[in-house]
Amino acid sequence: MRSTKNTTHKKVTLVDVAAVAGVSAITVSRVINQPDKVSDLLRRQVQAAIDSLGYIPNQFASSLASSKSRVIGVAIPSLSNIVFNDVLRGIYEVAGKAGYKVLLVDTHYSPLEEEKMVRTLLSQAPEAMIITGGDQTRACQQLLQKANIPIVQMMELIDQPLDMNVGFSHWQAGYDVVSKLLEAGHTRIGFMGARMDPRVQQRMLGYKAAMDAAGIDWKNYVVTTPEPSSIALGCELFRSLMASTHGAIDSLFCCNDDLALGALFESQRMNIRVPEQLSLCGFNDIEASQFVNPSLTSVHVPRYEMGVKSTEMVIRALTGKPIEQKQVDIGYEVRLRKSTRNAK
Amino acid sequence: MRSTKNTTHKKVTLVDVAAVAGVSAITVSRVINQPDKVSDLLRRQVQAAIDSLGYIPNQFASSLASSKSRVIGVAIPSLSNIVFNDVLRGIYEVAGKAGYKVLLVDTHYSPLEEEKMVRTLLSQAPEAMIITGGDQTRACQQLLQKANIPIVQMMELIDQPLDMNVGFSHWQAGYDVVSKLLEAGHTRIGFMGARMDPRVQQRMLGYKAAMDAAGIDWKNYVVTTPEPSSIALGCELFRSLMASTHGAIDSLFCCNDDLALGALFESQRMNIRVPEQLSLCGFNDIEASQFVNPSLTSVHVPRYEMGVKSTEMVIRALTGKPIEQKQVDIGYEVRLRKSTRNAK
DNA sequence: GGGCCAAATGATAGCGCAATCATTTACTCT
DNA sequence: AGAGTAAATGATTGCGCTATCATTTGGCCC
Numbered sequence: 001m002r003s004t005k006n007t008t009h010k011k012v013t014l015v016d017v018a019a020v021a022g023v024s025a026i027t028v029s030r031v032i033n034q035p036d037k038v039s040d041l042l043r044r045q046v047q048a049a050i051d052s053l054g055y056i057p058n059q060f061a062s063s064l065a066s067s068k069s070r071v072i073g074v075a076i077p078s079l080s081n082i083v084f085n086d087v088l089r090g091i092y093e094v095a096g097k098a099g100y101k102v103l104l105v106d107t108h109y110s111p112l113e114e115e116k117m118v119r120t121l122l123s124q125a126p127e128a129m130i131i132t133g134g135d136q137t138r139a140c141q142q143l144l145q146k147a148n149i150p151i152v153q154m155m156e157l158i159d160q161p162l163d164m165n166v167g168f169s170h171w172q173a174g175y176d177v178v179s180k181l182l183e184a185g186h187t188r189i190g191f192m193g194a195r196m197d198p199r200v201q202q203r204m205l206g207y208k209a210a211m212d213a214a215g216i217d218w219k220n221y222v223v224t225t226p227e228p229s230s231i232a233l234g235c236e237l238f239r240s241l242m243a244s245t246h247g248a249i250d251s252l253f254c255c256n257d258d259l260a261l262g263a264l265f266e267s268q269r270m271n272i273r274v275p276e277q278l279s280l281c282g283f284n285d286i287e288a289s290q291f292v293n294p295s296l297t298s299v300h301v302p303r304y305e306m307g308v309k310s311t312e313m314v315i316r317a318l319t320g321k322p323i324e325q326k327q328v329d330i331g332y333e334v335r336l337r338k339s340t341r342n343a344k
Numbered sequence: 345m346r347s348t349k350n351t352t353h354k355k356v357t358l359v360d361v362a363a364v365a366g367v368s369a370i371t372v373s374r375v376i377n378q379p380d381k382v383s384d385l386l387r388r389q390v391q392a393a394i395d396s397l398g399y400i401p402n403q404f405a406s407s408l409a410s411s412k413s414r415v416i417g418v419a420i421p422s423l424s425n426i427v428f429n430d431v432l433r434g435i436y437e438v439a440g441k442a443g444y445k446v447l448l449v450d451t452h453y454s455p456l457e458e459e460k461m462v463r464t465l466l467s468q469a470p471e472a473m474i475i476t477g478g479d480q481t482r483a484c485q486q487l488l489q490k491a492n493i494p495i496v497q498m499m500e501l502i503d504q505p506l507d508m509n510v511g512f513s514h515w516q517a518g519y520d521v522v523s524k525l526l527e528a529g530h531t532r533i534g535f536m537g538a539r540m541d542p543r544v545q546q547r548m549l550g551y552k553a554a555m556d557a558a559g560i561d562w563k564n565y566v567v568t569t570p571e572p573s574s575i576a577l578g579c580e581l582f583r584s585l586m587a588s589t590h591g592a593i594d595s596l597f598c599c600n601d602d603l604a605l606g607a608l609f610e611s612q613r614m615n616i617r618v619p620e621q622l623s624l625c626g627f628n629d630i631e632a633s634q635f636v637n638p639s640l641t642s643v644h645v646p647r648y649e650m651g652v653k654s655t656e657m658v659i660r661a662l663t664g665k666p667i668e669q670k671q672v673d674i675g676y677e678v679r680l681r682k683s684t685r686n687a688k
Numbered sequence: 689g690g691g692c693c694a695a696a697t698g699a700t701a702g703c704g705c706a707a708t709c710a711t712t713t714a715c716t717c718t
Numbered sequence: 719a720g721a722g723t724a725a726a727t728g729a730t731t732g733c734g735c736t737a738t739c740a741t742t743t744g745g746c747c748c
Contacts, residue, residue: 013734024698029736039696054490059467060413061734064404064703068736079433082426089423092450101464104448106436120445123403146398231635258631265635287602288632291575291609357704368728373706383726405704408733412706691747698741705733713726718719 012055021049032057063125072100072314073126075117077109077133077197080228083256083284083303087154090307091130098315100127107132109197115140122147128314134158135198150317152310156199157329164317165327166310170199173299173332174206174253177281180334181251182214185343186279190221190249192237192259194229200255203283207253221249229255234262242270250343251279257286257298264292264339275341285335294338301332356399365393376401407469416444416658417470419461421453421477421541424572427600427628427647431498434651435474442659444471451476453541459484466491472658478502479542494661496654500543501673508661509671510654514543517643517676518550518597521625524678525595526558529687530623534565534593536581536603538573544599547627551597565593573599578606586614594687595623601630601642608636608683619685629679638682645676 018025023042030038031046038046049055063069072095076084088104095102103124107114115137121129122143128150136144144151144162151163158165181189191207193200204224211218223241227233237259241249254260260282267274274280274294282289285300309328316323362369367386374382375390382390393399407413416439420428432448439446447468451458459481465473466487472494480488488495488506495507502509525533535551537544548568555562567585571577581603585593598604604626611618618624618638626633629644653672660667 011734014736015734025734026699026736027697030697033736037696042697054487056463056467056487058408058469058734060404060408060469061703062736064402064408064705065734065736067703069404079436080429082429085424085426085429089450092423096450101447101468103445106433106440119400122400124445125402125404143398143400231631235635261632262635265637268637287575288605291579291606292636293609293612355704358706359704369704370706370729371727374727377706381726386727402704405733406706408735409704409706411733689748693746694744696741696743699739701736701738703735703737706731707733708731709729711726711728714724716723717721 011058012053013058014055017046017049017053017055020053021046067125069125069127070100071103071124071126072311073118073121073124073129074102074104075107075114075121075129075131076104077107077114078228079106082286083301086303087307087310090304090309091311092307094308094311094315098311100315109195111135111137111140115143118143127318128152130154130310130314133198134161136162150314152313154306154310156202157327161327163326164310164313164323166306166313166330167328168301168330168332170202171206171209173283173334174203175210176206176334177253177283177299178207178210178214180336181253181279181281181340182210184251184279184340186251187214187216188221188245188249188251189216189218190241190245190252191218191223191255192234192241192252192263193222193224193255194227194233194237194259195255196224196226203255220245229258231258231262231265234259235266236262238263238266239270242272247272249278251281251340253281253283255283257282257284257289257296260296260298260339261288261292264294264296274339279340279343281340290335290337297337297340298335299332300335302330306330355402356397357402358399361390361393361397361399364397365390411469413469413471414444415447415468415470416655417462417465417468417473418446418448419451419458419465419473419475420448421451421458422572423450426630427645430647431651431654434648434653435655436651438652438655438659442655444659453539455479455481455484459487462487471662472496474498474654474658477542478505480506494658496657498650498654500546501671505671507670508654508657508667510650510657510674511672512645512674512676514546515550515553517627517678518547519554520550520678521597521627521643522551522554522558524680525597525623525625525684526554528595528623528684530595531558531560532565532589532593532595533560533562534585534589534596535562535567535599536578536585536596536607537566537568537599538571538577538581538603539599540568540570547599564589573602575602575606575609578603579610580606582607582610583614586616591616593622595625595684597625597627599627601626601628601633601640604640604642604683605632605636608638608640618683623684623687625684634679634681641681641684642679643676644679646674650674 014025014028017028028046031043105117107117118140130152132155154166156167157169193204282296282298285298289296289298358369358372361372372390375387449461451461462484474496476499498510500511501513537548567581626640626642629642633640633642
């Protein structure tokens with residue numbers, strides 16, 4: 001009804017284009033992949049043929065012949081966790097500009113699922129991989145090593161990276177938060193954790209280490225759950241923590257901002273004043289945190305930059321450019337806001 | 345250092361596996377793709393060879409030979425907008441279970457970029473496509489039609505869908521919100537819009553239609569910007585709206601919850617009481633909305649379900665199952681909360 | 689003007705797999 | 719027991735492209 005020619009539903013191939021343009025197939029291939037190797041005249045001629053036929057190259061044939069997939073495989077533990085939005089934005093941004101496609105999988109925070117997903121990814125022959133954290137199964141790590149491609153493990157600092165590593169120390173961040181609270185005169189510092197993935201564990205270990213260093217017994221101040229984090233869960237956990245501690249805590253460190261916001265909103269309902277009666281600190285510094293009342297103290301993490309850096313590193317590796325350092329500490333920053341007071 | 349055999353970095357192919365297993369290549373292929381067509385004995389034998397060699401099939405060769413990519417192309421306008429998290433979760437969930445990979449692109453709310461991205465996607469020979477909305481360029485629509493694969497346009501109801509369509513009427517939702525506010529006795533109803541993508545436009549048109557129907561002049565009550573939405577922007581827009589209207593509005597409909605939360609937080613800072621002095625309504629019903637104080641009236645949208653339904657539909661089409669209806673209205677629900685009062 | 693080099697273009701082969709059809713084997717039924 | 723059938727396995731071929739090498743063309747120099 002619309003286009004005049006090839007309403008026949010046969011796929012248009014390189015050869016068809018070549019025939020129309022009156023050149024050989026390889027010349028068409030060059031027009032697409034290395035345009036400057038073809039004379040202006042032919043290039044225009046071929047381009048016209050491509051346009052008129054609506055030719056779209058078959059990437060499978062191309063990849064099979066060249067063993068270049070132009071794909072970067074990315075594995076993240078959760079699509080719902082907003083934290084990964086920014087990371088992904090950075091990854092897509094850099095990858096797109098450099099002409100790479102991104103194949104994304106969600107591992108649901110499960111190393112076993114991750115292994116399965118990595119298999120899937122590898123069968124797409126990605127030229128590089130960006131994965132989250134360091135808790136892959138042994139088999140998964142072997143698969144990755146054997147793939148012999150640039151790999152970045154991101155989000156946290158790993159002891160023995162498979163290849164490259166971009167992140168920051170969640171342990172240190174947890175330790176720092178507690179140190180600030182201690183400095184501000186708090187002693188009965190609570191901890192709320194959900195999901196308890198390796199990074200949350202590290203934050204908690206940092207909390208515990210700082211408490212231990214200050215000689216404070218944290219045993220009754222900690223509440224955790226393997227459930228996925230949410231504001232609703234923050235409300236719940238806050239209630240149960242207040243019940244179990246009989247309101248004895250003077251401050252609370254939440255493993256992320258969702259929980260902290262939940263705690264904040266619930267404290268308002270419970271008529272517990274923040275920060276007068278309770279200092280509150282989150283983690284990740286999502287946008288809402290600086291706008292709620294009182295604004296929420298949180299640990300700011302350069303997530304977008306982490307995505308950008310990770311992708312830049314694999315692309316540098318792919319293009320043979322030198323990598324300054326295989327492990328990059330992207331840092332973080334504790335942002336003190338109105339939800340924490342100085343208790344001294 | 346690790347694995348014993350094939351430390352040589354040659355790729356392991358079907359033929360290698362076949363040789364080790366003592367069968368023909370095609371049998372190995374069958375073990376992978378149609379296991380029940382192979383006897384138990386051989387299947388185990390071949391599986392052992394696969395495992396010992398760490399064989400991973402080359403999807404390019406497979407796709408080229410079978411012209412099946414097992415890929416679903418997905419185009420969304422933004423990776424940062426949380427709204428798409430839930431949609432994507434639904435898509436990945438269903439696609440993954442059915443053995444499809446998802447190739448995701450971000451069109452940055454630009455039809456031109458979308459066209460470019462669709463070209464990229466199509467060169468991956470996706471078996472189906474899920475795209476956002478109906479404002480593709482003419483060229484893009486032609487490309488899609490020519491691809492001759494199942495397509496779902498999601499997020500909104502389209503007049504002339506390219507193929508299938510899953511969404512709801514943003515116009516009607518905007519109209520409904522305003523109707524509820526009118527019913528509650530409000531008359532000076534403001535509107536705040538950001539980004540102004542087609543769906544936001546529809547919500548605004550719904551707002552205007554309802555105002556017109558009530559005989560209320562909305563000209564001075566509307567503030568919009570093409571900037572991307574955020575809580576911070578909500579604060580800003582709210583300030584400028586209050587300045588330009590001299591606080592004359594008695595209620596405010598925001599095109600999404602980010603803006604509404606910004607307005608809410610800013611109103612607290614400006615000592616404007618919500619809902620006593622101003623009723624507030626958002627859109628999308630993100631998690632924070634039901635937990636802020638006062639809780640935020642919003643339009644709840646089944647985003648996850650939209651992703652699920654869209655993916656189910658393309659998969660049904662791919663597997664030749666009947667499609668009940670090509671256009672599915674997934675609905676929405678105005679959830680009245682404490683940020684809106686009854687003013688009668 | 690012959691020889692030489694670089695740029696432009698082409699011919700051929702093969703990437704790794706699955707579709708197709710052919711062959712073998714095992715088993716049932718009369 | 720022989721014919722017939724289904725299940726299991728194999729040989730061949732080609733998917734559409736690019737790597738590789740070969741060939742042609744057009745200058746440029748001495």
